[in-house]
Amino acid sequence: MGWFLVQFQRRLGRFARVGAVAAAATLAAIPLAVPAQAQQGKVLRVALTTGIDHLNPFTAVLAASTQIGRFTFEFLTVPNAEKAEASPALAESWTPSPDKLTWTFKIRTGVKWSDGKPVTAKDAAYTFNRMLTDENARTANGNYVANFETVTAPDDTTLVIKTKTVQVNMNLLDVPIVPQHIWEPVKDLKAPETDGLAIAGVADGPYQVTEFKPNEYVKFKANKDYWRGAPKVDELQLLQFKDTEAAVNALKQGEVDVINRLNPNQFAALQGQQGITTNAAPGRRYDELAINFGVQDNANNPIGDGNPVLKDINVRKAIAQAVDTQAIVDKVLKGLGQVGGGVVPAVYGAYHWDPSDSEKTKFDLAAANATLEQAGYKKGPDGVRTAPGGAKLELRLTGHSNRSYDQGVAQYVSGWLKDIGITVKQDLVSDDELSDRTATGKYDLAIGGYGTNPDPDYALSLHTCAARPSADAKGGSTDTFFCDAQYDDLYKKQLTETDDAKRADYVKQAQARLYSQYPTIVLDYQNALEAYRSDKFSGFTTQPQPKGAILEQTGYWGVYGATPAGTENAADSGSGGTVLWIVIGAVVVVVLVGGGIAFSRRNKTSEDRE
């Protein structure tokens, strides 16, 4: 040990020399690695800033994972690119029986799995029956089959599904169809090998998974036999980024070609950059300000500690009059969003509802003040109103502490409410604390929101009496706690109405009813912010057209349509210069280490001379 201590400095010097030798060796070896890295086809690289849980389409629930399912497995029908409405995919046509309880799908012929076996109606029947009999198979899309009675395939091109009651989403079952011959032998759908290529890699969609490194990337090759025609890029890569800033930087430097989930600042920074095109698509999410109107559990017992003044619809109306949703879109979202109306976002035009001029609660602070004045809330000398019982109008406002959107909204709302004599105490908390508080009704005002689907059922179901939690605050999926006989009636009507126009009408009436009672104020629909390298790729098909999103669609159109912009650029999108840079890096290391040695030698001689 003592020898080691004595030799320590000498060893450091030796280490530097060894380092120089190693660097030189690396330098010499690099040409060997060049051919391997230079072999690039037309590769489309997508930055993923969310996680991937599974390749197994039965258990994959995260957004990126369901996207992988869309790329690799064909569905019976897909929402089309133009309007996100049902269009043929594996099923060429579908017809309901007169009582709407039996649906017959005609399955396309000539479609093949990537191992060469034909895709038949039996595969579809197997997929649905597996979901009906195996709890694990229902993990991701179980809600689509909950109402199924039987699923049969009388022949290779016919699939018959009988439902227990009328189910409106039968023309858009968002379930990837898997090959029976691959999945049938798999007994445990939670087993890790169901994420392996031998199982999840046998596909019939536009792309086929060829490599999966968990937490790092997924690699696909184009399916040359895809029935719509082979994609125009040879390879697709989804690269995982934990940090969106790093991902934005990677787009700027050409390391990735497409990115989404940008925040308004990042989006603004990318606008106008050479070779980059930005896309602000109408979003599928709504943001809201929930108002605790005296919420109850599903047994109608009051829960939580909401301020009782909010039970008065006049107070809620005054708050709605005092919230300027246009200002929130302009200032907080920097214009990258749409003013809110109903709970179905504007991107789903057929079901979206906006209040008419007569229904609309307009932003008007004077009117809000008048509303409170008439309802008997008098302003005290300190400018704060008091309820007829003598209690001051003081409200707590909660939201996500880690979201700049919530911080912005909280500031503006506090200011406006102060103007109408309501004091607001801001209390932004962690995600978990927030979901705890909203689930137990321990808030006055809460900033929240939900992502929605093309089918309006989910967005509407959140506000039914049944969506309220049980007495122990468990099992609820709502954060509005709305429970209204009129609303529930409209909800049930739309659920069983198979005439599209009539159903849309019920959906809109339900939203209008919700809006009129002020349990929540839908603030806005944030745009989905995306950017891509337009110098390398074009032809990304948006959904819906013309202004929809490229990634996170309810289809695969975005990446399927991607076309390399001239083979020269597309042949390499980023890492061709890598080798050159390694060489330069190695040279820098050698120079630094060599210089260090020379420097320390020179010092030594000068010290010796003293």
Place this chain on the structure above:
Amino acid sequence: MTAPEQAAVLVDPDEHRGGTGTARFVLKKVVEAVISVVLVVVLFFFLFRMLPGDPVAAMTRDRVTSPQQIAELREKMGVDKPVFVQFGQYFWNLLHGDLGESRLLNNGRPVADMIGERLWPTILLVGSATVLAVLIGLWLGIRAAWRRDSFFDRAQTGIALTLWSVPQFWLGLMLLVVTNGLFPSRGMHSPDAAPDFFSQTLDVLHHLVLPCVTLLAVFYAQYMLIMRSSLLGEMNADYLTTARAKGLRDDLVRRRHAVPNALLPTTTLVFMQFGQVVAGAVTVEAVFSWPGLGQLTYDALHGPDLPVLQGVFTVLASAVVLMNLLAELLYRVLDPRVRTS
């Protein structure tokens, strides 16, 4: 720890009884370490139970779930039982190497597996950064102390203190921006690398550069400053004057006499720091999407996935305890004055 000066004058009663003293000392330290780990486990268990939020609610957030499904989940996860029963179960499983199952990530994968697969990337990253930081830090520390108050000393101390106080994620992002695509910005592997061993190794090294440099820039400062102050403490000692009086060359005095003595406190500190650096990798791994323990922690925090967090923290705390144990044992080996006390 007893002050060495005081210890040196004491007569060692174990001197003539062979290794009994050492064995007892080692045993005592090991028992202390085990107790620390158990305390950590107990503390974490109850600490995590005190956090707000219902795990079942977190799992089913944004999904339509029936009350029956919720009840099944609660039973499966054991959160319907009294907390002490849960603790007994947890501790029993822990003794069998079972850290529980993840609640959010990957739908119920064993936490031990998840930690296992993330351990190697973190050891590679933090290990290489630490080794480099120790070498560079000690070397610069020695140089700086030996030429105290020189321009070199002041410049190096200034740079080290600046880098030490810079936020790691910011430094990482800045490196990403200024290197302008020189090095990959994410992960440990490129999907384009050839499958042969040589290309794969080169690819990992290429990915390692930026996160390693970021960690290194932050880490080396403490080693440099410790070494510098430790050597400065030795510089006025009589034995150095004696050595110089014998006419030894300056660098020999430094290398043979001053540095070995100054390295004593430094070595133990290096060991103690080893255990803590993994925690320091959290932000750097997040910036560079490095698939290690730090990133797992980051993901688990965002979930939040309590069993994973609990598992990671238990492993990290155990690492710190183990390294401290090693440091204490090593100090005894290195410094005869401690051994005789």
